[in-house]
Amino acid sequence: MTVLLSLRGLHKAYRGDAAPFALDVPAFDLAEGEALALAGPSGSGKSTLLMMLALATPPDAAEEFTFAGQDITRHWRAGRRDALAELRARCIGVVPQTGGLLPFLTVEGNIALTQRIADRPDAARVRALADELGIRAQLGKRPAALSVGQRQRVSIARALAHRPSLVLADEPTASVHPELADAVLALLKRECAAAGAALLVATHDPDRAARAGYPVLVCETHAPGADGIARSVFARAPLAEAA
Numbered sequence: 584m585t586v587l588l589s590l591r592g593l594h595k596a597y598r599g600d601a602a603p604f605a606l607d608v609p610a611f612d613l614a615e616g617e618a619l620a621l622a623g624p625s626g627s628g629k630s631t632l633l634m635m636l637a638l639a640t641p642p643d644a645a646e647e648f649t650f651a652g653q654d655i656t657r658h659w660r661a662g663r664r665d666a667l668a669e670l671r672a673r674c675i676g677v678v679p680q681t682g683g684l685l686p687f688l689t690v691e692g693n694i695a696l697t698q699r700i701a702d703r704p705d706a707a708r709v710r711a712l713a714d715e716l717g718i719r720a721q722l723g724k725r726p727a728a729l730s731v732g733q734r735q736r737v738s739i740a741r742a743l744a745h746r747p748s749l750v751l752a753d754e755p756t757a758s759v760h761p762e763l764a765d766a767v768l769a770l771l772k773r774e775c776a777a778a779g780a781a782l783l784v785a786t787h788d789p790d791r792a793a794r795a796g797y798p799v800l801v802c803e804t805h806a807p808g809a810d811g812i813a814r815s816v817f818a819r820a821p822l823a824e825a826a
């Protein structure tokens with residue numbers, strides 16, 4: 584098993600007047616191709632963690648933060664936003680809560696967008712993903728002409744089109760009907776497995792994630808203490824690297 588992502592001693596805090604919050608990740612590893620659901624109640628820091636893993640927000644501190652063989656802490660310290668943006672474009676796919684599709688592009692253009700950004704055009708893969716996800720007939724349409732479930736499938740195809748090594752999905756079923764939610768989660772897992780991409784799904788519903796076959800990591804939450812800070816901890820036993 585090869586570790587794709589490794590965190591040790593990561594800390595992030597928001598110190599607003601209203602609701603100060605601190606997130607700690609003592610240890611967290613994700614293997615290449617592994618799927619995992621991150622579960623916790625609203626406000627427990629799931630999106631905050633995913634934003635850091637998407638290389639979009641820096642941690643306040645991290646003893647170790649490596650991804651795809653690169654030292655992310657060092658990039659942030661050195662202000663290497665170019666290196667982080669390139670790594671994100673090449674190696675990370677994101678499935679947002681709602682489709683987040685560009686209304687002026689066709690479905691085909693939306694799916695191909697991550698390939699364009701990563702400079703990795705592959706029209707055959709766009710069509711193959713569309714077939715796989717049952718949206719081939721929609722390729723020439725604009726997102727406004729699709730159902731919510733179809734839009735979410737386009738969003739999954741877009742997240743995978745450039746062959747990322749990690750897919751991050753933040754409550755990807757929030758906008759779909761409960762009947763569709765199980766199917767979307769299962770589909771996401773199946774497609775990432777087929778593509779060999781690791782997958783992290785943030786959810787407030789650990790039972791639904793478990794039903795869809797995900798191992799679930801539930802965060803520990805601590806109500807504000809004397810310092811008024813609410814705390815969350817995401818901790819996972821380190822993975823042993825393959826010899």
Ligand SMILES: Nc1ncnc2c1ncn2[C@@H]1O[C@H](COP(=O)(O)OP(=O)(O)OP(=O)(O)O)[C@@H](O)[C@H]1O
Nearest residue numbers: 597599602604624625626627628629630631632787
């Ligand atoms: N940019 C920010 N500035 C200040 N506080 C923030 C910021 N982003 C998030 N927070 C706070 O951090 C805490 C965690 O928020 P976050 O969105 O990560 O939780 P979540 O588990 O994803 O919640 P939800 O399930 O509702 O999306 C909350 O108290 C939130 O108000």
